[in-house]
Amino acid sequence: MYADTVRCFGETNGRVQLLAGGGVSGYRYAIDTTRYYADPVFGDLKAGTYTFWVKDQNGCRQSTSLPVTEPVKMRLSLTDRIDPLCAGDQNGIINVAASGGNSGYTYWLDNRLSQSTGRFVGLTQAEYTLKAVDRRGCEDTIQRVVLTWPKSLAAAIQTQTPRCFGDANGSVGIQLTGGVTPYGATLLTGSQSVSAVVVGDSLRFSTLAANSYEVTTHDAHGCQLRIPVRVAAPQAINPILLGDSSTTCRGQLVKLDANNPNLAVVWYLDGRELTRQPVLSATQPGTYSVSVTNATGCVRTATYVLRNSSKALQADFLIPTQAFVGDTIVALDITKPQPEKINWILPPEAFTTQLQPTTTSFVIIAEGTYPIQMEAFSGDCHNLALHDIQVFQRDSAGQTDPRLGYQDYNLIENVEISPNPNYGRFTVKVKLSRIEKVEIRLIRVTTGEVVYTASDAEKKDYSFSINIHAKQDVYVLQVNAAHSQVSSRVLILN
Structure with missing residues (x-):
């Protein structure tokens, strides 16, 4: 006999094959006593113990019991x-x-x-x-x-600007969600990596300067979220250039400028608040102080002491020391501090051609040495300045300063300076009676310094465009052609 177990638990696919011997051949087989089969194989059996019968040709029978097993349920x-x-x-x-x-x-x-x-x-x-x-x-x-994935890391960023421009007291706060707690973060600043400090349920980086940073956050599983962060720079406070102190005439106006028109400004006089305007007109003597505050609370201060004196005004003016009869002479006020009013006192031989707030132009019609006076007024201050000018006839030019005068009139026919006075930008036109090379030099009278030179190829008519940054003063323009020279005065203003 041969028995094959059931393939899987609960199935009906067990199999038994019977083998008979003895008796008279022509065997028939049965799994019960009612029906016999010539086939000795019985299949489709479920697990259990079965009784099998065999019968020979003469009807002799024999039985046996055989178990059919199955595996444990998988x-x-x-x-x-x-x-x-x-x-x-x-x-x-x-x-x-x-x-x-x-x-x-x-x-x-x-x-x-x-x-x-x-x-x-x-x-x-x-x-x-x-x-x-x-x-x-x-x-x-x-x-x-x-x-399932955990929720993605997400960050809410809050930055705090440094208080003052250039400070390193800004901060970055990070509120993380998602991932798996606890959280951490690092911030890369330069070549160094800084770890965040846990503050409540947020992460914080402090002592930061205005800059762009990269923050790397992570959760307990090492999941990362990289975040670019910028700590903005605060509004810079401009330098407050008041100076230390000054002495003025009583009643004279001094403008004090905080130099920060778009920020919060408060002015004080001897500790008492005066105004919140960016510019203060100061007249009273005392200690002036100003505070300037930006939006992040940065404060800059400055102090200025104003004193009064009846001798504070120092009148002075610029004027050439020599001129020719009929020349237009220009005098320029350079009084310090700037006066509220000036008054020019000219000799009877002088005729005013133009009068402006800080200059006067006049012509003297006779040869001689003349006093030119200017009175300056400011508040209760009054001061007088006096300068002499020598006026020559053109035929006595040899008596003048060697930087002035005319020689060989036949060669240099005309020199035209326009405009004069000017602010350092003017044109010089020279007309010769014959073709010659021309050189020009501009000399500052008070120092003798040559501030400009130029020359041009040989021809009869020349035009030089001059554009220089020169200090306010009287200058002499020398025009040289061959052995001839003509000098003219130039007044440069600021």
């Missing part, structure tokens, strides 16, 4: 599941174990991946079906094993 169990560590990761794990059946298990994931162990790794967020099959094809299945 079971697939979920022993462990580990979700992916970070959102988007593929590092989840599912562990299953099979028991029962006929051993020799093969494990399947979603009917697409098979392996000899029940540990599946490298899994992403999904719903999985797992199956185990033994060596005889018995199987068990687990449906809907779900792996």
